Amino acid sequence: VQMETTVPKRRDKKSLRVKVISLGNAEVGKSCIIKRYCEKRFVPKYLATIGIDYGVTKVQVRDREIKVNIFDMAGHPFFYEVRNEFYKDSQGVLLVYDVGVRESFEALDSWLGEMKQEMGSQANMDSIVFIVCANKVDLTKRRVVDEGEGRLWAESRGFHYFETSAQSGEGINEMFQAFFSSITDMCENGGKRPVSEVSVGFTKEQADTIRRIRNSKDSWDMLGVKPGLWIVSQMTILIKSFINLFP
Incomplete structure (x- = not known):
């Protein structure tokens, strides 16, 4: 008698349905980024999004x-x-x-x-994966917001950061x-972002202080004090030495 052996089929995990949104000022390239990924093409002519654009795509993350x-x-x-x-x-x-466009970078706080x-x-908010996308890096000569x-x-906010170009695909x-992988990890973690997902070197307050120092006009502005304090020059040297540690 010939015995028939049945090998159990490997069951893939149940498919996930997720919702993602894009945020940012007009003309920063949100639609172009999405089209570049989903349609593998770049649309050079600017077409303003009217209200909301909607699309669906399927991706494979692990199994x-x-x-x-x-x-x-x-x-x-x-x-x-x-x-x-x-x-x-x-x-x-x-x-x-x-x-x-520095204004588009500074507007991120307003969007949040x-x-x-x-x-x-x-x-x-803690149940959402955030990706910060610094777009149009191919236009190096007009760049005003550096990577650092x-x-x-x-x-400093626990968000991922990527530099992109919708035009070149970089x-x-x-x-x-990374975006979809992190969302999958979050869903498998009970709907909460894994604590160690993004390495955070600074608190938000420390990051804001460093940004203020980097953008200050002079030594007085750097320290947030009025002219007349003799300690400013020495403090400025110390602060600049600290900032140079984080290019």
């Missing part, structure tokens, strides 16, 4: 299929009433700024503030792979 719903949010203030309906239930946020206002509590400043802002795949 798991991830169905990603992408909501590309318009950056113009006019569309606030549309945006505020889409913050809730997000597992991932792509925060984008243009390295050649708007999101916190709509999310309702810090607990909700952008990385400091991101990592950093795009790596950024999205």
